Amino acid sequence: MNFFENILNALGAIGSNKMRSALTMLGIVIGVASVVLLVAIGQGAASGIKSQVQGLGTNLLSISPGSPNQTNVRFSMGSTSSLKSTDTDYITQYAAELLNGIEPELSSRQQLVAGNINTNSSVVGTVPSYLTVRNSAVEYGSFITEEHLTNVDKVAVLGPSTASTLFPDDADPLGNTFRIGNNIFTVIGILESKGSTGMTNRDDTVLIPLTTMQRRIAGKTSLSSISVSVKNESEMDYAKQVLTAILLNAHGITDTSKQDFTVLSQADAVETLNAVTSTLTYLLGGIAAISLIVGGIGVMNIMLVSVTERTREIGIRKAIGAKKRDIMTQFLVESTVLSILGGAIGILISVIGSWIVTIYSSLEATIALYSVFLAFGFSVCVGIFFGMLPAWKAAKLRPIEALRYE
Amino acid sequence: MIQLKDIIKAYPLGKEQLVVLKGVSLTINAGEFVAIMGPSGSGKSTLMNIIGLLDTPTKGSYLLEKKEVSNLSENEQADVRSKRIGFVFQQFNLLPRMDALRQVMQPLLYQGVHRTQAETKARESLHIVGLSERISHNPNELSGGQQQRVAIARALVTDPAIILADEPTGALDTQTGHEVMDILTTLSKHGKTIVMVTHEPRVAAFAHRTIRIEDGLIQSGTLPDGLRNIPSAYK
Numbered sequence: 001m002n003f004f005e006n007i008l009n010a011l012g013a014i015g016s017n018k019m020r021s022a023l024t025m026l027g028i029v030i031g032v033a034s035v036v037l038l039v040a041i042g043q044g045a046a047s048g049i050k051s052q053v054q055g056l057g058t059n060l061l062s063i064s065p066g067s068p069n070q071t072n073v074r075f076s077m078g079s080t081s082s083l084k085s086t087d088t089d090y091i092t093q094y095a096a097e098l099l100n101g102i103e104p105e106l107s108s109r110q111q112l113v114a115g116n117i118n119t120n121s122s123v124v125g126t127v128p129s130y131l132t133v134r135n136s137a138v139e140y141g142s143f144i145t146e147e148h149l150t151n152v153d154k155v156a157v158l159g160p161s162t163a164s165t166l167f168p169d170d171a172d173p174l175g176n177t178f179r180i181g182n183n184i185f186t187v188i189g190i191l192e193s194k195g196s197t198g199m200t201n202r203d204d205t206v207l208i209p210l211t212t213m214q215r216r217i218a219g220k221t222s223l224s225s226i227s228v229s230v231k232n233e234s235e236m237d238y239a240k241q242v243l244t245a246i247l248l249n250a251h252g253i254t255d256t257s258k259q260d261f262t263v264l265s266q267a268d269a270v271e272t273l274n275a276v277t278s279t280l281t282y283l284l285g286g287i288a289a290i291s292l293i294v295g296g297i298g299v300m301n302i303m304l305v306s307v308t309e310r311t312r313e314i315g316i317r318k319a320i321g322a323k324k325r326d327i328m329t330q331f332l333v334e335s336t337v338l339s340i341l342g343g344a345i346g347i348l349i350s351v352i353g354s355w356i357v358t359i360y361s362s363l364e365a366t367i368a369l370y371s372v373f374l375a376f377g378f379s380v381c382v383g384i385f386f387g388m389l390p391a392w393k394a395a396k397l398r399p400i401e402a403l404r405y406e
Numbered sequence: 407m408i409q410l411k412d413i414i415k416a417y418p419l420g421k422e423q424l425v426v427l428k429g430v431s432l433t434i435n436a437g438e439f440v441a442i443m444g445p446s447g448s449g450k451s452t453l454m455n456i457i458g459l460l461d462t463p464t465k466g467s468y469l470l471e472k473k474e475v476s477n478l479s480e481n482e483q484a485d486v487r488s489k490r491i492g493f494v495f496q497q498f499n500l501l502p503r504m505d506a507l508r509q510v511m512q513p514l515l516y517q518g519v520h521r522t523q524a525e526t527k528a529r530e531s532l533h534i535v536g537l538s539e540r541i542s543h544n545p546n547e548l549s550g551g552q553q554q555r556v557a558i559a560r561a562l563v564t565d566p567a568i569i570l571a572d573e574p575t576g577a578l579d580t581q582t583g584h585e586v587m588d589i590l591t592t593l594s595k596h597g598k599t600i601v602m603v604t605h606e607p608r609v610a611a612f613a614h615r616t617i618r619i620e621d622g623l624i625q626s627g628t629l630p631d632g633l634r635n636i637p638s639a640y641k
Contacts, residue, residue: 016502321487321517324481326516
């Protein structure tokens with residue numbers, strides 16, 4: 001009995017009970033589809049965040065309040081107010097030659113009101129060097145100037161999506177006004193679109209002068225972060241050390257374990273985010289793998305039923321010369337073909353699924369080739385593994401008992 | 407060809423033993439056409455299964471072509487079945503979802519014969535039973551008589567020395583039953599050893615010799631009803 005003949009027999013048997021075969025395969029289909037799709041979404045999220053972070057500039061260092069924890073980084077931005085405007089001055093004073101620009105900022109989410117439109121956005125108090133440090137540009141209008149800072153002016157530069165949310169009917173919102181709390185701001189510029197990859201929309205932002213943010217809205221003089229762009233990418237590590245030393249000195253800290261700020265490079269951030277998203281991806285993949293095992297048990301269940309149902313057929317085959325090995329192969333091939341078909345359909349569904357996710361959400365689901373091979377290989381193994389018991393059961397039937405079976 | 411000596415077959419039945427064959431000794435020569443007759447429960451089917459190596463005797467010796475086969479392993483038995491014995495059953499026992507041609511090819515494929523060669527032989531075999539026209543029909547598209555002829559073609563295709571027929575006409579009407587018996591008679595004339603179980607004297611009349619079995623013992627191995635020609639080697 002050659003291989004081709006076995007496959008032909010298996011397809012015949014699968015086709016003879018289409019409904020049942022389809023239901024059996026469903027377990028494998030769902031298992032494979034969920035493994036591939038969830039890993040694809042995980043990867044999509046990871047690459048989205050990565051490109052977003054890298055879009056900020058690879059020579060960017062950001063200083064945030066809160067101590068770095070023992071292992072790597074702690075995301076506790078804004079939880080303490082250890083960063084002050086004076087820190088910016090110290091950095092300018094001692095590290096200016098290393099840097100392209102320094103951008104202190106204070107941000108928080110605020111309610112925006114324009115006419116009858118009420119929306120919520122991230123309001124960032126910043127300085128003119130924002131554009132250089134953040135690698136950003138004004139699409140039209142103008143940006144915040146030193147004069148605005150000195151005068152504590154209530155002017156705002158909007159991200160493109162905030163602009164269209166606040167002023168949906170106005171193609172040119174320059175000169176329009178909106179409210180944050182009791183303060184009325186005038187729109188002086190619109191930022192260039194930065195795209196919205198990953199979890200946050202970077203076009204949904206409102207930039208106002210730092211001094212206005214501190215005095216009119218937040219009512220505090222601390223900073224939520226200081227971003228600096230380093231002149232030479234090769235000097236990133238050095239710059240990091242220099243900035244740490246300057247700020248430790250400025251804060252009068254001698255014991256580095258009591259450091260109350262964190263200097264983070266983009267590489268660090270990407271690494272941390274990668275660690276988080278890959279853990280997430282493994283978690284999702286693991287949950288999906290469980291469903292694949294459940295699907296495999298479904299295959300075994302049906303194959304056991306099939307063996308009982310076809311006892312007589314097994315008897316006939318033995319009478320006309322089939323050996324144990326032949327019967328074993330027949331049922332193993334059958335369960336494997338069932339799983340492979342299920343796996344193939346599952347992959348097809350995950351391709352369609354990731355396509356739908358990419359179209360209808362901000363995530364770009366990227367199907368990882370390894371997950372396809374993994375899921376497919378796994379489903380083949382499931383077929384063989386869970387087919388083993390039924391196949392063995394069929395093979396060891398005594399021919400005469402099998403023939404007598406009604 | 408077939409020599410059985412003191413064959414005992416017992417099945418466990420609860421705590422008791424149900425003895426179906428109580429010491430059967432029997433010799434069948436090459437080229438003989440033998441009918442085994444007996445009432446139901448007499449053990450004739452069990453005897454047939456033991457001859458066909460589908461079942462193993464509890465005790466006793468079975469020489470097939472002068473070789474002891476009662477103690478072979480299951481795979482060795484399968485090998486002997488595959489090469490030396492062809493089966494024809496009362497209920498035809500064709501494989502589902504398979505046309506006549508593939509049906510007849512199966513035994514050869516199990517022997518490891520190449521597909522194209524198996525197909526040629528299967529066509530020849532179907533031609534012998536007069537079914538060349540219906541090779542692409544599935545069992546459910548064939549009449550009972552045609553199904554039984556496919557089964558005979560399948561039994562023949564490996565060119566076995568012995569054909570075992572278990573009530574080959576049991577599920578057929580008189581006319582088609584007669585056709586099937588004609589085919590078996592032709593095969594006998596071509597030198598096949600045929601052992602047939604039946605309870606119909608009319609069918610047994612086609613055989614050279616009738617062996618009667620009752621309560622697990624052979625009553626007579628002589629003088630079948632309507633005997634036509636006694637082979638010289640007959641005992």
